[in-house]
Each structure stands twice: as C-alpha cells, then as structure tokens.
Amino acid sequence: MTKIPLQFRHNGRDVAIFVDGGTNLLVALRELIGDMTPKFGCGQGGCGTCSVLIDGELHLSCLTLAETVAGRSVETLDGMKQGPNLHPLQRAFAENFAAQCGYCTPGMLMAAKALLDRNSAPSRADVIEAISGNICRCTGYEPIINAILAAAGGRASA
Amino acid sequence: MTRHRGRGTASINYPIGMNLGGDPSQALVHSNPSGKFTVALSSIDLGQGMKSVTRQICAETLGVPVEDVYVDTADSDTGPHCMGSFASRGTHRVGNAVMAAAREARGVMMEAAAEELEVNAADLETDGRGNIHVKGAPHRSISTKDVAIAAQFKQGKTISGRGIFLVPLSDVDPETGEMSPATCYAHACLVAEVEVDDETGEVAMVRMDSAYELGRALNPRLVEQQLVGGAWMGVSHALYETPEPYYPDPVHGPRDFVEYLMPGPGDICPHDIAVLERPAPDGPFGGKGPGEMCANPVLPAVANAIFNAVGVRIDDLPITPEKVLRAIKAQGGARPQARR
Numbered sequence: 001m002t003k004i005p006l007q008f009r010h011n012g013r014d015v016a017i018f019v020d021g022g023t024n025l026l027v028a029l030r031e032l033i034g035d036m037t038p039k040f041g042c043g044q045g046g047c048g049t050c051s052v053l054i055d056g057e058l059h060l061s062c063l064t065l066a067e068t069v070a071g072r073s074v075e076t077l078d079g080m081k082q083g084p085n086l087h088p089l090q091r092a093f094a095e096n097f098a099a100q101c102g103y104c105t106p107g108m109l110m111a112a113k114a115l116l117d118r119n120s121a122p123s124r125a126d127v128i129e130a131i132s133g134n135i136c137r138c139t140g141y142e143p144i145i146n147a148i149l150a151a152a153g154g155r156a157s158a
Numbered sequence: 159m160t161r162h163r164g165r166g167t168a169s170i171n172y173p174i175g176m177n178l179g180g181d182p183s184q185a186l187v188h189s190n191p192s193g194k195f196t197v198a199l200s201s202i203d204l205g206q207g208m209k210s211v212t213r214q215i216c217a218e219t220l221g222v223p224v225e226d227v228y229v230d231t232a233d234s235d236t237g238p239h240c241m242g243s244f245a246s247r248g249t250h251r252v253g254n255a256v257m258a259a260a261r262e263a264r265g266v267m268m269e270a271a272a273e274e275l276e277v278n279a280a281d282l283e284t285d286g287r288g289n290i291h292v293k294g295a296p297h298r299s300i301s302t303k304d305v306a307i308a309a310q311f312k313q314g315k316t317i318s319g320r321g322i323f324l325v326p327l328s329d330v331d332p333e334t335g336e337m338s339p340a341t342c343y344a345h346a347c348l349v350a351e352v353e354v355d356d357e358t359g360e361v362a363m364v365r366m367d368s369a370y371e372l373g374r375a376l377n378p379r380l381v382e383q384q385l386v387g388g389a390w391m392g393v394s395h396a397l398y399e400t401p402e403p404y405y406p407d408p409v410h411g412p413r414d415f416v417e418y419l420m421p422g423p424g425d426i427c428p429h430d431i432a433v434l435e436r437p438a439p440d441g442p443f444g445g446k447g448p449g450e451m452c453a454n455p456v457l458p459a460v461a462n463a464i465f466n467a468v469g470v471r472i473d474d475l476p477i478t479p480e481k482v483l484r485a486i487k488a489q490g491g492a493r494p495q496a497r498r
Contacts, residue, residue: 046416097383101205128423135415138205139390141423143383 008069010035011079019066025059026050028066029076037077037106041135048134049107052076058114060133077106080113089113092151093144100138107134112148122152159357163364164467165498168458169347172451173340174438175247180324183247184238185255187216187263188318191310193288193303194226195263200237201252206449207380208248212256214376215442219260220267221284222302238320246449249376250342253442254323262319267302270309270317274300342438344446345371348389350459354467356492359479361397361464366429368455373438373446385431385452392456394421400476469493 003018010033017032029035029052041047043062050062053075080087086094089112099105108131115122115130122130127148136144175181186198197216203209209229217224230236240252264284271290272279275298283293284302291299309315328338348368354361366389375381398419402411412418437444457475465471469492470485486492 042415044414044416046414097379099205100207100383100387131423135420135422136387137420138387139394139421139426140383140387141390141421141426142386142429145423145426 004067006066006070009073011075023066024062025064025066025069026061035076035078039103039106049104051107051110053114058111077109088154089151092147096143096147096150098143098147100140104134104136108144116152162354162467162492162494164463165351166459166462166466167349168455170455172344174250174342174446175340176245177328177339180327181241182322182324183240183251183255185259185321186238187259189306193306197229197256198237199231200234201240202232202243211249211376212252215253215256216260219257220264221286223288246447249445249447250441251323253445255321257442258321259319263317266317267305270313270315271300271305274308341440342446344451346451346455348455348459350463352463352467354464356468356486359483363393363427365427369432371434371436372448373441374435374444375433376443376445381433381448384448388452389429389456390421392453396457396460397476466495466498469495
C-alpha cells in the first residue's frame with residue numbers, strides 16, 4: 001500500500017512520518033512517533049484514555065484518521081510538563097491521589113487541560129461534564145474531580 | 159411519577175486471605191551496590207497500592223528512609239512465589255513476608271555495621287535517615303551505603319533476607335465441617351441512600367456513609383482512595399454491571415466496552431468514610447487491608463435502600479430499572495417503607 005507523507009506539530013515540535021491510509025492518530029503517535037502517553041483502551045471512542053488535543057480541542061485519537069492532522073498541532077500528555085516541572089494539573093493529580101492504576105490518567109489530564117484552557121474557574125458540574133467521556137475503572141472519579149478543581153483554584157489564585 | 163427516597167444498611171465481617179494451601183507469599187530483600195534496597199516480589203499491584211505499602215513496611219523494618227527502598231513486583235521470573243493479589247490478602251500476607259525478609263536483612267546489615275564500627279551489633283541502632291550508630295553515641299556512626307560497600311567489597315557478605323508468610327493449614331472437622339479459613343477479619347458498616355423513580359425504575363445514589371475497621375491504616379490516603387473507588391465498584395455491581403442481563407439466556411449482553419454499563423463521573427454521590435484502626439496482632443504493623451471489602455457492603459445496602467424506598471425486594475443483581483419496574487407493577491405500585 002502507498003504510504004502517505006504526513007507532517008504536523010507534535011507537542012510544539014515539527015514531525016514528519018509516512019503512514020498507511022486509514023491509520024488512526026493513536027497508532028501514528030504510539031508506533032511511528034514513539035509517544036506512548038496516549039493509551040489504547042477500547043479503540044471505539046468509549047473510554048477516553050487516548051484523548052489528545054488537536055489545535056487545542058479535545059479529540060479521541062483512536063477515532064481520528066492520522067491524515068486529518070496534517071499541518072495541525074497535536075498535544076499529548078508527553079508535552080504537558082514544563083521542562084523539569086510538572087504541570088499544575090499533574091501536581092494536583094499527585095497531591096489529590098487522583099490515580100490508582102493510572103491507565104485513565106493521560107486521558108483525564110488531557111480532558112482536564114482542554115477544560116481549564118477555556119474555562120479557568122469551572123464549577124464541579126463543568127468538571128464532571130468535561131471528563132464524562134473518560135472512564136476510570138478504579139472508579140476514582142471523586143479524587144479526579146477534586147484534583148481538577150484544586151488545579152483550577154491554584155491557577156486562579158496565582 | 160414520584161421519586162422515592164430510601165435508606166438501607168449493611169454490615170460485614172470480612173476474612174483477610176484464605177486457608178487454601180497455607181496461603182503462602184514470599185519476599186526477598188537485598189541491598190544494592192548503592193546501599194539502597196530492593197524488595198523482590200511476584201505479587202501484583204493493579205493500583206491498590208501494594209507497592210507503596212510494602213515499600214513502607216520494608217523501610218520501617220530495615221530502619222532506612224522509604225526513598226532507599228525499591229519494590230520490584232509482578233514478575234514470577236524474578237520474584238519468589240506469591241499466591242496472588244486477591245482475597246484482600248496483599249497488605250497482610252505479602253506485608254508479613256516483606257517484614258520477615260527485611261528483618262533478616264537488617265540483622266546482616268547490623269552485623270556488618272558492627273564489624274566496621276568495632277562494636278557489638280546489639281549496641282547499634284538505625285536513625286531512619288540512612289545511618290547506623292552506637293546507641294547513645296550518635297557520632298559513632300556509619301551510613302547504610304558504607305555498610306553495603308564494606309559488606310560487598312571487604313567482608314564478603316550479602317545484606318539480604320528471606321521472608322515467607324504461611325498459615326498452618328486448618329483441618330476441616332469431619333463432623334461439623336468447621337475450620338478456620340482466615341487469621342483475621344476486617345469489618346465494615348455502610349448506609350446507602352437512594353432515590354427510586356417509580357415511573358422509569360431508575361435508581362440514583364444520593365449518598366453513602368460508611369465506617370471501616372481494617373487494622374492499622376498503613377497508608378491512610380491509599381486506604382481512603384481504595385474505599386472511595388471500591389464503594390463505586392460495589393454500586394456498579396448492585397445497579398449496572400452484567401455481561402448477561404438475562405442469564406442464563408445470553409441475549410442482549412454487552413459485546414464491548416461501549417455497551418457495558420459502568421458508572422461515570424456524573425453518577426457519583428457524596429461518600430463520608432470513617433476509618434477505625436484496631437491493629438491486627440498478626441498483621442504487619444497491625445495492618446489488615448481494605449481489599450474486596452470496600453465493595454461488598456454496598457450491594458446489600460443498596461438493595462435494602464431500594465426496598466425502603468419503594469417496598470420491592472430484589473434479590474437478583476444488577477438491580478436494573480426493568481427489574482424495579484416489574485416488581486413495582488407486580489405489587490400494584492410503590493409502597494414506601496417507614497423512613498429509617
């Protein structure tokens with residue numbers, strides 16, 4: 001099959017890869033770029049652990065054709081921490097014990113970032129709505145919601 | 159259409175571990191060339207926190223900082239035998255094995271330190287910050303790192319220890335069938351409050367209040383985390399999850415993750431948890447472990463709450479809207495019970 005050349009920005013860095021037609025973005029990120037932070041959960045858009053930001057908007061990378069991100073900017077959890085410092089959301093997740101097995105954490109963090117980037121002072125209902133596409137099978141939603149609210153609070157007061 | 163509130167309670171007495179095969183778990187502890195320690199286990203941490211708890215237990219027993227202990231888990235090629243992470247046995251069984259292994263390793267470490275400091279090992283103590291010194295004379299001191307180096311390069315010793323936890327098999331009385339399946343028990347009581355819609359049959363959780371007695375909480379934040387999440391696994395089994403909703407007929411069963419019904423962030427309700435600590439005499443530092451018990455009392459409490467709300471007794475899980483509606487219809491309407 002003919003490979004399709006594809007260029008896009010990945011966490012602020014230009015990348016160029018060749019993909020097979022029909023390759024989804026999750027596979028392109030994990031297998032061709034080597035960014036293992038978006039996780040494969042259900043592969044059907046039902047669990048949210050593959051969530052990434054495309055031009056700042058939350059998307060499920062398992063349901064996104066890789067070709068459609070040509071020339072666009074893709075952000076993953078790998079690009080979240082700023083140098084050696086954890087992102088305030090990552091710190092809040094650690095401080096609030098918002099990860100148990102950790103498999104949903106990358107998607108939760110991306111969904112939370114998408115929310116806080118457009119709404120710096122979300123209500124509890126806003127947070128629930130924002131992560132409603134993400135499943136935590138340890139059912140640790142309470143600490144996750146608290147972490148996101150704490151991160152928003154910290155940002156607002158900073 | 160009316161939404162009826164109901165409250166139900168359940169209490170449990172839950173065994174830690176089991177009797178089968180003596181329920182053994184083993185641990186090996188050894189010092190690395192850097193003077194830090196590795197705990198080798200084949201036990202698995204799926205997010206329950208066993209890695210953190212065994213790390214704490216090892217550090218506390220050795221008398222070194224928790225940062226100086228690394229726990230290597232989940233590989234039966236590199237770790238000694240473990241029955242597994244189930245039956246609420248991780249903290250208690252594996253923790254006891256780690257404690258025994260760390261105790262033996264500490265003995266070797268203190269002997270090696272004694273040789274370097276030219277004193278009797280019985281006169282030495284650890285400061286918990288990576289040093290070993292003579293009791294009452296903190297300046298006569300050596301770091302655990304220097305002890306490890308001396309043991310490895312000079313004394314020709316391995317600072318290591320082996321540990322196993324094994325329960326004596328309890329024989330079954332042929333007359334009565336009586337036996338002792340466990341060595342200690344944890345306890346809990348949970349109150350669930352629900353709202354039942356008598357038109358749709360839907361059950362919504364309003365709040366939960368619970369008290370758990372689980373020995374000493376070796377890591378209180380991890381205990382709380384497990385109880386918070388585990389309670390929702392209980393709710394999920396009570397109200398949502400099943401691979402075969404019309405069992406034994408497999409029809410209408412979910413075929414994938416999207417069709418499988420699970421609680422989401424919008425379903426959760428406030429949950430107040432009280433943790434009571436009554437250290438287990440045979441537990442590592444008194445720990446028993448929350449384990450499976452965090453989900454168990456929720457199911458009967460929810461079923462009781464539904465009965466309290468609309469007067470229907472459903473003994474088939476999960477308690478789906480269809481079952482609630484059929485039961486309400488069969489008894490000729492909702493019959494709210496006295497508020498408890």
